[in-house]
Amino acid sequence: xxxxxxxxxxxxxxxxxxxxxxxxxxxxxxxxxxxxxxxxxxxxxxxxxxxxxxxxxxxxxxxxxxxxxxxxxxxxxxxxxxxxxxxxxxxxxxxxxxxxxxxxxxxxxxxxxxxxxxxxxxxxxxxxxxxxxxxxxxxxxxxxxxxxxxxxxxxxxxxxxxxxxxxxxxxxxxxxxxxxxxxxxxxxxxxxxxxxxxxxxxxxxxxxxxxxxxxxxxxxxxxxxxxxxxxxxxxxxxxxxxxxxxxxxxxxxxxxxxxxxxx
Ligand code: CAA
Numbered sequence: 001x002x003x004x005x006x007x008x009x010x011x012x013x014x015x016x017x018x019x020x021x022x023x024x025x026x027x028x029x030x031x032x033x034x035x036x037x038x039x040x041x042x043x044x045x046x047x048x049x050x051x052x053x054x055x056x057x058x059x060x061x062x063x064x065x066x067x068x069x070x071x072x073x074x075x076x077x078x079x080x081x082x083x084x085x086x087x088x089x090x091x092x093x094x095x096x097x098x099x100x101x102x103x104x105x106x107x108x109x110x111x112x113x114x115x116x117x118x119x120x121x122x123x124x125x126x127x128x129x130x131x132x133x134x135x136x137x138x139x140x141x142x143x144x145x146x147x148x149x150x151x152x153x154x155x156x157x158x159x160x161x162x163x164x165x166x167x168x169x170x171x172x173x174x175x176x177x178x179x180x181x182x183x184x185x186x187x188x189x190x191x192x193x194x195x196x197x198x199x200x201x202x203x204x205x206x207x208x209x210x211x212x213x214x215x216x217x218x219x220x221x222x223x224x225x226x227x228x229x230x231x232x233x234x235x236x237x238x239x240x241x242x243x244x245x246x247x248x249x250x251x252x253x254x255x256x257x258x259x260x261x262x263x
Contacts, residue, residue, distance in 0.1 A: 006024075006039045006042075006043065007035070007039065008023070008024060008025045008033070008035060008036040008039050009021055009022060009023055009024055009036065009039045009040055009043055010022045010024050011043050011046075011047075013052070013053070014057075014196060015196055015199065015200045015203070016200070016203065017052065017053060017054040017055060017199075017200065017203025017204070018053070018054070018055050018056075018057060018196060018199040018200055018203050019043075019047035019050065019053040019055075019056045019057070020056075020057040020058075020059070020196075021040065021043050021044070021047075021056065021057070021058050021059070022059050022060065022061075023036070023040070023058075023059070023060040023061075023065070023066055024061075026061060026063075026064075028067070028070065029063065029064035029066070029067035029108075029109055030060045030061065030064045030065065030066040030067060030114070031066065031067050031068060031069065031070040031071070031072075032066050032068065032069050032070060032091075032113045032114065032117065033070035033073050034070075034073065036070075037090060037091055038090070040094075041090060041093055041094070044056065044093075044094060044098050044102070045097070045098070047100065048097070048098045048099060048100050053100065053203075054100060054202060054203035054205075054207050054210065055100060055101050055102075055103065055198075055199040055200075055202040055203045055210075056098070056100055056101065056102045056103070056199075057102075057103050057105060057192075057195050057196065057199050058102055058103065058104050058105070058117075058121060059104070059105040059106075059107070059191075059192065059195070060106070060107065060108065060114075061107070061108065062107050062108055062188040063107075063108040063109070064107075064108040064109040064110075064114070065104070065105075065106040065107060065108060065109065065110040065114050065117075065118060065130070066109070066110060066111075066113065066114030066117055067109045067111050067112070067114055068111045068112025068113045068114050068115075068135070068136075069088070069112055069113040069144070069145070071139065074087075087144075088113075088144045088145050091113070091116075091117070091120075091145045092120070092145070092146065094117070094120050094121075095120050095218075099211045099214065099215070100210070100211060100214070101122045101123065101202055101210060101214050102120075102121040102122050102123075103121060103122065103123045103124075103125060103195050103198060103199055104117070104118040104121035104123070104124045104125070104126075105125050105126070105191050105192055105195040106118050106124065106125070106126035106127070106130045106132075106172070106181075106191075107126065107127045107130055107188045107191055108127075108130060108131060109130075109131045110126075110130060110131065110132045110133075111131065111132070111133050111134075111135055111169070112133075112134060112135055112136055112143065112147070113144070113145045115132050115133060115134055115147060115151070116134075116143060116145035116146050116147040116150065116151075117145065118132075119146065119147065119150040119151060119154065119180070120145075120146065120150070122214055122217075122218070123182050123198065124175070124180060124181045124182060125181060125182060125183050125184070125185065125191060125194060125195050125198070126172040126175055126176070126181045126184055126185075126191065127172050127184065127185055127186070127187065127188060127191050128171065128172045128173045128176075128184045128185070128186060129171060129172055129173075130171065130172030130175065130181075130184075131169050131171065131172075132169060132170050132171070132172070132174075132175055132180070133163065133167065133168065133169035133170060134147045134148075134151065134163055134164045134167065135167040135169070136164075136167070137164065137165060137166070137167045138167040142164070143164065147164070148160070148164055150221075151163070151164070151180075153221060154178070154179060154180045155178045155179065155180060159178065172184050205260070206242075206244035206245075206247075206248060206258070206260045207244075207260070208239070208242045208244055209239060209242070209244055209245075209248075212235050212238075212239055215235065216228075216231060216232045216235050216236075219231050219232070243261040244258075244260050244261055247259065247260060247261060248260075
């Protein structure tokens with residue numbers, strides 16, 4: 001993955017081990033056009049492959065995480081074009097091919113595909129006033145990037161059905177109360193700082209253990225409990241084959257700080 005300059009996103013490495021992707025299409029409130037998603041996927045793959053990066057932060061601006069799929073791009077799309085080109089399918093590569101944890105830091109609008117993108121991430125932090133929603137019904141359509149499934153799993157059928165059928169928004173405060181967001185912050189700056197602190201904590205852990213932990217927690221969303229517990233045990237057993245497990249447990253016994261091999 002070569003170094004690439006981007007038009008619709010910015011990438012930085014703000015802390016040791018942390019890669020940050022900032023959606024940067026301000027004139028369209030970070031609407032998720034196909035070129036933007038292509039850049040996002042490229043940047044995510046680059047960070048995922050980088051030996052230095054151990055955690056990824058995905059954010060937007062204070063005003064908008066992302067206001068959804070690009071309505072102007074979609075408005076004239078035909079069924080045949082959408083179906084044959086698997087429209088929106090490439091968005092999900094975030095959930096299928098990225099092994100390092102992704103923290104979404106959401107401020108402002110996270111609507112439609114923006115809400116869905118945030119829900120695909122591994123940890124969601126937001127400001128109290130963030131504006132989440134699945135307003136597709138107002139456009140004569142429905143969520144197309146997993147919102148009807150992930151939001152329903154996250155907040156239950158009753159609330160999800162009401163939100164998706166009416167297109168009503170919910171706040172960052174509600175996202176926290178309903179278990180969508182792990183934490184909320186009063187301001188954008190505090191959101192970014194809090195997200196970086198968490199990303200740095202993750203980056204300080206064993207890389208192989210972090211990737212395994214992400215994998216097994218995400219399996220809980222797809223597998224029945226018995227299969228999920230079995231899957232976890234297999235991965236847990238496999239980590240006895242990692243050097244970091246030996247290093248971590250030896251360091252505990254010797255009351256030392258673990259110096260991970262898989263940095
Ligand atoms: N697609 C394309 N352009 C968008 C956009 C979107 N989703 N959201 C905002 N924009 C553009 C506006 O068209 C406007 O551009 P112009 O200046 O060229 O007119 C610019 O961003 C600023 O937007 P507003 O003037 O509307 O800003 P506002 O502050 O008055 O309102 C808003 C903000 C409430 C977020 C409003 O922009 C809005 O309702 N946006 C659409 C939200 C939406 O419906 N999202 C769902 C999209 S469908 C989807 O995502 C499908 C899926 O599941 C994958």
